[in-house]
Amino acid sequence: MSEGSKKVPRRIAQTVLNSLKGGVVPRIGLPYITVGRKNEIEALLHDVDIIAEGGASFRFIVGRYGSGKSFLLQTIRNYVMDRGFIVCDADLSPERRLQGTKGQGLATYRELIGNLSTKTRPEGGALTLVLDRWISTVQSEAAQESGLTPGDPAMIKAVDQKIYAVTSSISELVHGFEFARLLSSYYHAYVNGDDETKAKVVRWFRGEYALKREAREELGVNIIITDDDWYDYLKLFASFFRLAGYQGMMIMVDELVNIYKIPNAVSRQYNYEKMLTMYNDTLQGKAKYLGIIMGATPQAVEDKRRGVYSYEALRSRLAEGKFSRPGARDLLAPVIHLEPLTAEEMLVLCEKLAGMHADLYGYAQRVTDSDLAAFIKIEYERIGADQNITPREVIRDFIELLDLLYQNPALTVEALLRSDDFAFTKSEAVSDEADDHFAEFTI
Numbered sequence: 001m002s003e004g005s006k007k008v009p010r011r012i013a014q015t016v017l018n019s020l021k022g023g024v025v026p027r028i029g030l031p032y033i034t035v036g037r038k039n040e041i042e043a044l045l046h047d048v049d050i051i052a053e054g055g056a057s058f059r060f061i062v063g064r065y066g067s068g069k070s071f072l073l074q075t076i077r078n079y080v081m082d083r084g085f086i087v088c089d090a091d092l093s094p095e096r097r098l099q100g101t102k103g104q105g106l107a108t109y110r111e112l113i114g115n116l117s118t119k120t121r122p123e124g125g126a127l128t129l130v131l132d133r134w135i136s137t138v139q140s141e142a143a144q145e146s147g148l149t150p151g152d153p154a155m156i157k158a159v160d161q162k163i164y165a166v167t168s169s170i171s172e173l174v175h176g177f178e179f180a181r182l183l184s185s186y187y188h189a190y191v192n193g194d195d196e197t198k199a200k201v202v203r204w205f206r207g208e209y210a211l212k213r214e215a216r217e218e219l220g221v222n223i224i225i226t227d228d229d230w231y232d233y234l235k236l237f238a239s240f241f242r243l244a245g246y247q248g249m250m251i252m253v254d255e256l257v258n259i260y261k262i263p264n265a266v267s268r269q270y271n272y273e274k275m276l277t278m279y280n281d282t283l284q285g286k287a288k289y290l291g292i293i294m295g296a297t298p299q300a301v302e303d304k305r306r307g308v309y310s311y312e313a314l315r316s317r318l319a320e321g322k323f324s325r326p327g328a329r330d331l332l333a334p335v336i337h338l339e340p341l342t343a344e345e346m347l348v349l350c351e352k353l354a355g356m357h358a359d360l361y362g363y364a365q366r367v368t369d370s371d372l373a374a375f376i377k378i379e380y381e382r383i384g385a386d387q388n389i390t391p392r393e394v395i396r397d398f399i400e401l402l403d404l405l406y407q408n409p410a411l412t413v414e415a416l417l418r419s420d421d422f423a424f425t426k427s428e429a430v431s432d433e434a435d436d437h438f439a440e441f442t443i
Contacts, residue, residue, distance in 0.1 A: 007359065008029065008032050008356050008359060008360075010359075010360055012028055012029040012032070013029070013356045013357075013359060013360040014360060015027075015028055015029060016028070016029040016032065016033060016356065017353070017356065017357060017360065017399060020033075020353075020395050020396070020399060021395075021396055021399045021400070021403075023066075023392055023396060024070075025070040025071050025073075025074050026074075027074060027122070027123070028122075030071070030074055030075050030078055031078075032352065032356065033349060033352050033353065033356075034075060035341070035345045035346075035348045035349045035352070036068075036341045036342070036345040037068065037071075037072055037075070037338075039331055040061075040072060040331060040336055040338065041072070041075060041076070041079075042331075043331035043332060043336065044059065044072075044076050044293070044336075045076075045079065046332075047059065047291055048076075048079070048080055048083060048085070048248075048250075048291065051085075051247075051248040051250070051289055051290065051291045052083070052085075052247045052248055052289070054288050054289060055285075055288070055289075056281070056282035056283075056285070056287040056288060056289070056290045056291065056292075057282055057290075057291045057292070058278060058279045058282040058283065058291075058292045058293075058294075058334060059291075059292070059293045059294070059334060059335075059336060060256075060293075060294050060295075060296055060301060060308075060318070060334060060335045060336065061073065061293060061294070061295045061296070061336050061338065062295075062296050062297070062298055062301050062335055062336065062337050062338065063295075063297070063298070063337070063338030064297060064298065064390060065297065065390065065392075066390030066391060066392030066393060067338050067340065067390050067391065067392075068338055068341065068390075068391050069254070069295040069296075069338060070254060070295065071391075072338070073089070073252050073254060073293060073295055076250070076252075076293065077089060077117075077250070077252060078122075080247075080250045080291075081117060081118060081119045081122060082119055083247055084119070084246055084247040085246060085247050085248050085249065085250050086116060086117070086118055086126070086130065086241050086246050086248075086249045086250070087116075087117045087118075087249075087250045087251075087252065088112035088113065088115055088116050088117070088234075088249070088250075088251050088252070089112070089115050089117075089251070089252040089253070089254070090108055090111035090112045090115060090252075090253055090254075091111075091253075091254045091255040092108065092253060092254070092255045092256060092257075092258040092259065093255065093258055094258060094261075095107055096108040096111055096258075097258065097259060097262070097271050098259065098271045098274040098275055098278075099227065099228075099267075099270045099271045099273070099274045100227060100267070100270075100271075101227075101267070103227050104227070105227040105228070105230055105274070106207050106225065106226060106227045106230055108230070108253070109207050109225065109230035109231075109233070109234070110206060110207050110208070112234070112251060112253075113127060113205065113206050113207065114206070116130070118130065118246075127202060127205060127206070128198075128202055130241070130244060130246075131183075131186055131190075131202070132190065133244070133245075134244035134245065135163075135186075135187055135190050135191075137244070137245055138159055138162045138163060138166075139159050141162065142155065142158040142159045142162055143155065145158070146158045156191070159191075163183075163184060163187050164184075166180075166183070166240070166243045166244075167180035167181075167183050167184050168180065169239075169243065170183065170236060170239060170240055170243070173235065173236055173239060174232050174235075174236075175223065175229065175232050175233065175236060176236060178221045178222070178223050179233070179236045179240075181220070181221060182201050182204060182205070182219065182221060183240070185197060185201055185219060185220075186198055186201040186202075189201065197219075200218050200219055201219065204219060204221070204224070204225075205233075207224075207225040207230060207233075209224045209225075210224070211224070212224055231274065231277070231278060234249070234251060234290070235281070235286075235287050235288075235290060237249060238287065238288065238289045238290040239288055239289060241289070242288070242289040247289075248289035248290065248291065249289060249290050249291070250290075250291040250292075250293070251290070251291065251292045251293070252292075252293050252294075252295075253292070253293070253294045253295070254294070254295035255295065256294050256295060256296035256297075256300050256301070256308075257296060257297050257299075257300040259271045259272070259300070259308075260296075260297075260299065260300040260303065260306050260307050260308075265306075268306065268310070269310075269311060272308060272310070272311035272314055273311070275294075275308070275311075275314065276311065276313050276314055276317075278292055279314070279317065279334070296308070298337075301318070301335065317334065318333075318334050318335050320333065320335070320337075340389075340390075341391050343376050343377075343380045346376055346379075346380075346391065346394055347372055347373065347376045349391070349395070350372050350375065350376065350394075350395075350398050351369075351372055353395070353398060353399065353402070354367045354372070354398075354402060357399070357402045357403075357406070361406055363406060366405055366413070367402070367405070367413055368413075371413040371414075371417075374413070374414075374417055375397075375398065375401070375413070375417060376394075378417055379393075379394050379397065401413070401416055404416060
């Protein structure tokens with residue numbers, strides 16, 4: 001293990017190794033295993049600076065299954081939370097789309113709000129925390145400015161004025177009047193210790209009211225969040241969060257392939273139309289303090305029959321120009337194509353994982369530099385590896401190798417790498433995965 005390797009806390013090491021072996025991206029510990037992607041990360045972090053200044057951005061992260069899309073999204077997610085951003089993330093599915101006739105768009109909104117995260121609440125469910133923090137901050141500022149004490153009627157009036165300044169600025173936006181009214185209701189419920197009203201307001205913000213009549217009777221507002229207008233409320237939240245002391249809001253939507261898979265052409269087009277609206281808003285200045293990143297496979301974007309490019313208005317805006325090509329991509333363009341990690345980068349990653357595994361289980365690391373090089377060489381020299389191999393596959397193989405060596409001290413790295421079973425399994429896995437992807441995208 002290299003001298004510069006970091007000692008990883010056991011809890012984090014356990015989560016990272018278990019997640020990677022299971023083929024999923026861990027939500028914690030990413031800085032310990034991040035390799036490559038330097039240019040992509042820098043491009044996305046440039047967007048973050050623009051968002052914090054009142055701008056907006058929209059990006060697609062495009063790569064094959066297992067190529068590192070989700071890893072990159074999680075890396076950016078952790079970074080922007082550290083920078084004082086609020087992050088909402090959701091994976092699309094048959095039940096969650098951008099638009100749908102059975103509430104699929106609203107289901108996506110609910111998932112995003114349910115996963116609302118901050119640096120102090122990275123696991124999600126932070127909406128109530130954010131609202132309470134906002135009120136507490138306003139009260140502290142009012143007390144400092146006026147010299148009054150909590151409970152003083154003049155203090156309550158001073159806080160009311162500061163709350164009104166925020167809500168009046170929000171009320172100028174689309175649907176902002178009702179949104180501001182609900183913020184005010186939440187504040188007064190907070191001051192009065194009315195937990196029931198607070199819960200009702202939060203329920204409304206989460207999009208859980210199904211009937212306007214119910215919202216009117218319980219909260220005095222005449223609208224509810226619907227499948228058609230949920231995105232407008234995310235724009236409102238972005239502006240509110242900025243006024244509440246955060247830098248901005250980042251929305252991350254993964255598994256765009258679930259729109260590509262919609263069998264009905266009209267339904268797909270409605271989803272792409274909603275995507276176009278979001279894209280145009282960010283570029284035309286209709287959204288502020290808001291970033292949107294969507295993760296997709298190449299087929300889900302580039303297929304002109306069913307993918308994003310089947311919607312001409314999007315294709316004309318997103319398609320690569322004449323000069324961009326593999327190895328020289330324009331990372332300032334709306335679509336970022338993930339280049340495969342190099343063998344050298346994978347070698348560094350495996351070195352980090354070997355050290356983490358040895359520290360976690362408390363043994364002297366047995367995998368040498370030459371073992372690592374031999375493992376990577378075998379993985380990258382397989383037939384079709386240049387097209388089919390992904391970091392996910394290599395990582396899962398390597399963690400399995402580490403587990404076997406730990407549990408079977410008599411085994412050697414050389415024996416495992418030379419086994420016919422290993423070679424056969426790998427070639428079959430590459431072939432089968434390629435077949436699965438082909439079948440999936442020719443529905």
